[in-house]
Amino acid sequence: MKVPHIPWLAPGLALLALVLGSCAVTGVGVGVEGTADYGYDAGYYEPYGYDYGGWGHGYRVGPGRGGDRRGGGDPRGEHPSRPYRPAPESRPTPSIPHGSRGSHH
Amino acid sequence: MNGGRNYRLKIVLAVGMASLLSAASPSTSNAASFELPPLNSPASPEHHVGKVVWAELVTPDLAAAERFYGGLFGWTFQSVHTGMSDYAVALADGRPVGGLYQKAIPAGEHRQSAWLTFIAVRDVDAAKQAALAHGAKVVSDAKSYPARGRQAVLTDPEGAVFAMLASSSGDAPDLLAVPGEWIWSSLLSQDAGTEAAFYQQVFSYDVFDLASEDGLEHVILSSDDFARASVNTFPPGAARRHPHWLNFIRVEHTIDAVAKAASSGGRVLVEPHVDRHGGQVAVVADPAGAPFGLMEWTDSDSKVEPK
Numbered sequence: 001m002k003v004p005h006i007p008w009l010a011p012g013l014a015l016l017a018l019v020l021g022s023c024a025v026t027g028v029g030v031g032v033e034g035t036a037d038y039g040y041d042a043g044y045y046e047p048y049g050y051d052y053g054g055w056g057h058g059y060r061v062g063p064g065r066g067g068d069r070r071g072g073g074d075p076r077g078e079h080p081s082r083p084y085r086p087a088p089e090s091r092p093t094p095s096i097p098h099g100s101r102g103s104h105h
Numbered sequence: 106m107n108g109g110r111n112y113r114l115k116i117v118l119a120v121g122m123a124s125l126l127s128a129a130s131p132s133t134s135n136a137a138s139f140e141l142p143p144l145n146s147p148a149s150p151e152h153h154v155g156k157v158v159w160a161e162l163v164t165p166d167l168a169a170a171e172r173f174y175g176g177l178f179g180w181t182f183q184s185v186h187t188g189m190s191d192y193a194v195a196l197a198d199g200r201p202v203g204g205l206y207q208k209a210i211p212a213g214e215h216r217q218s219a220w221l222t223f224i225a226v227r228d229v230d231a232a233k234q235a236a237l238a239h240g241a242k243v244v245s246d247a248k249s250y251p252a253r254g255r256q257a258v259l260t261d262p263e264g265a266v267f268a269m270l271a272s273s274s275g276d277a278p279d280l281l282a283v284p285g286e287w288i289w290s291s292l293l294s295q296d297a298g299t300e301a302a303f304y305q306q307v308f309s310y311d312v313f314d315l316a317s318e319d320g321l322e323h324v325i326l327s328s329d330d331f332a333r334a335s336v337n338t339f340p341p342g343a344a345r346r347h348p349h350w351l352n353f354i355r356v357e358h359t360i361d362a363v364a365k366a367a368s369s370g371g372r373v374l375v376e377p378h379v380d381r382h383g384g385q386v387a388v389v390a391d392p393a394g395a396p397f398g399l400m401e402w403t404d405s406d407s408k409v410e411p412k
Contacts, residue, residue, distance in 0.1 A: 021320045040141075042192045042258050043163035043208040043244045044266050045216035050347035052396040053374025058319050059340040061291040062353070062380035062400060063332045067313075068325075071314030083302035084324070088313045093325055094313070094332045095382075096289065096402075097279035 067097035118126055141185060141253040144201060147202065148276035151229060155308040156330035157290045158276050159205040159223035160266075160352050164393045167191050167207035172206075173369050178285040178354060182249040197285035218393035221258065222290055222350040224308060226274050229255040232269050236261075236307045262303055263294050265348035265404050269307075279331055281402070288355040288400050289332040294348045297322040297338040304336070351388065353398030359385035363401045366391075 070089055144159060146291045164170045171182050174195060182203065184194040191207035203220075210216045226232040229247045237243070239264030246258040253274040260266050282288035288331045294300040301312050301324045310326040310333070317323060320340040356362040359377045367373055374396055375388035384401035391397070 020194075031332070039250070040192065041149055042161060042221065042256065042268060043200045043221065044207045045163055045208075045210060045223055046219040046266070046349065047347060048215040048394075050217070050345045051343040052347075052349065052390065053221075053345045055340045055375045055388075057341065057376075059337075060318065060380055060381045061293070061323070061335050061337045061351070062275045062314075062342065062384075062386055063289055063325065063335065064381045065383070068313075068381065069316040071316055077331065082314070083298045084305050087313050087327070091311070091313075092385040094327045095329050096260060096283055097331050099278075099280050101280055 063096050064093055066092060068093040111340050123351045123400055136388070137365060141192070141204075141250045142183075142201065143207040143252045143274035144254075144270075144272045144275040145277055147274075148202075149277055151276050151278055152212065153225055153276040153329055154227055154281060155220055155310050155326065155333050156223045156225045156276055156331075157333060159268075159270060159271060159289065160287055161221045162203065162205045162218070162391075163208050163211050163221065164205060164218045164395065165392075166393060167193060167205055169370075169392055170207075171371055173366075174373065175371055177365055180285065187351040193370070198283070200286070202286050216274075218391070219266075219349070219372065220352055220397055222270055222352055223270040226269045226271050226308070229257050229271045230270055231256050232307055233259065236303075237271075238302050239306045241303070241307075250405065261300060261348070263296070263300060263348040265292060265294065265300075265350055269349055279329065282355045284355050284357050286355055287352050288402060291339065291351045291353070291398070292334060292338060292348070293339055293346070293351060295339060295346070297324055297336045300348075301326065301336045324385065348352075349396075351396060351398055353386065353400040355402055356399045357401070359399045359401050361388050363387045366399075 070093065108291065128268055162170060171193060174180050175182065178193045178197065181199055182195055182205070184192060185192045194201050194206045195203045195205060233247055235245070236259055241259045241405060243257065243259055245258035248254055252273060254271045256270040258266065259267045281337065292300060304326055305311055305312050308326070309330065310328055313325040313327060315323045315325060319340070321360045323335055323337045324335045325332045326336060363373055363377055370392035372390040374390055377385045377387040380386040380400070382402065384403060386400045388396055388398050388400060
């Protein structure tokens with residue numbers, strides 16, 4: 001096959017690749033809150049000025065030891081008034097994993 | 106001569122086309138310069154949808170954060186060269202427990218540093234679609250990092266930010282956290298029931314309603330027969346509440362850890378008190394303001410029965 005001689009082809013391609021390559025290497029995009037980020041865009045700052053604490057002692061958000069008393073729903077396991085599907089009352093409330101690293105095989 | 110010229114031209118064309126293709130694919134280029142390590146090494150064959158598998162701090166001062174968390178929990182840090190980002194993996198006894206990511210706070214804005222909660226899924230895109238169908242919004246769209254996996258950041262219907270992650274290296278086995286590792290996660294919300302319904306739709310949780318001691322709704326989200334997180338209606342008393350996830354690190358002694366956090370530049374948000382499992386918990390903020398919890402968990406803790 002005969003390939004025509006094009007004197008500007010090689011430098012032209014090199015220049016184009018250089019320009020596009022520069023854009024790709026910087027990788028600058030627009031992340032959350034409109035801030036520029038550089039490749040990783042999962043970092044998220046919460047709004048400032050809110051109260052993230054201040055609970056009283058009776059307010060508990062931790063896990064139980066398992067079998068914690070349920071909220072007293074319908075014994076048939078139906079809670080039509082609740083927006084979620086509760087686990088059947090017959091199922092005990094679970095706790096967090098309790099196995100230790102040495103016991104896991 | 107003609108044969109030699111044709112060969113040279115073909116080489117030039119091949120190199121040029123390769124350069125063009127490479128340059129025209131910024132995501133590929135970024136991925137190459139932005140490697141996040143796997144969550145599990147060696148990889149785990151297990152998958153636990155709904156489990157909180159990672160947490161990531163965004164902070165304006167990475168060095169200060171490393172000093173604080175290293176001093177408090179004995180974490181060590183592994184810098185990850187990620188293009189133009191400053192990122193470090195926190196290690197507890199050599200095991201990755203979280204990421205610290207330095208990002209400038211936008212000029213003129215007053216923002217709150219925070220830990221981002223990552224929940225395990227098998228298929229990020231499918232889970233994202235389910236979330237969007239139930240009122241979520243995208244903060245950072247789904248993106249793949251070869252070693253870590255595919256992840257997306259969203260807000261739930263109340264605006265609490267969370268991430269979903271399909272880990273390339275599987276999910277860690279379900280074991281009791283040791284001191285220095287994350288042990289528990291809680292969502293603080295305006296309406297625990299509605300929020301629980303959202304997370305159930307997206308992550309297929311079993312939801313356990315708890316007997317209320319304070320007149321407020323508390324539920325447990327469970328998968329694989331383990332409690333993964335609680336969803337709680339905000340306590341009364343504060344005027345300005347913002348729905349958010351809060352993660353707890355296991356400590357030997359909560360009171361001692363709170364004192365150490367405070368003396369290292371942290372701030373106490375919730376004083377130590379006995380929680381449902383019978384151990385002490387507290388909530389503190391790091392020097393940049395990121396809140397996190399501290400929780401004791403010992404075999405000798407007695408269970409607190411609701412009245």
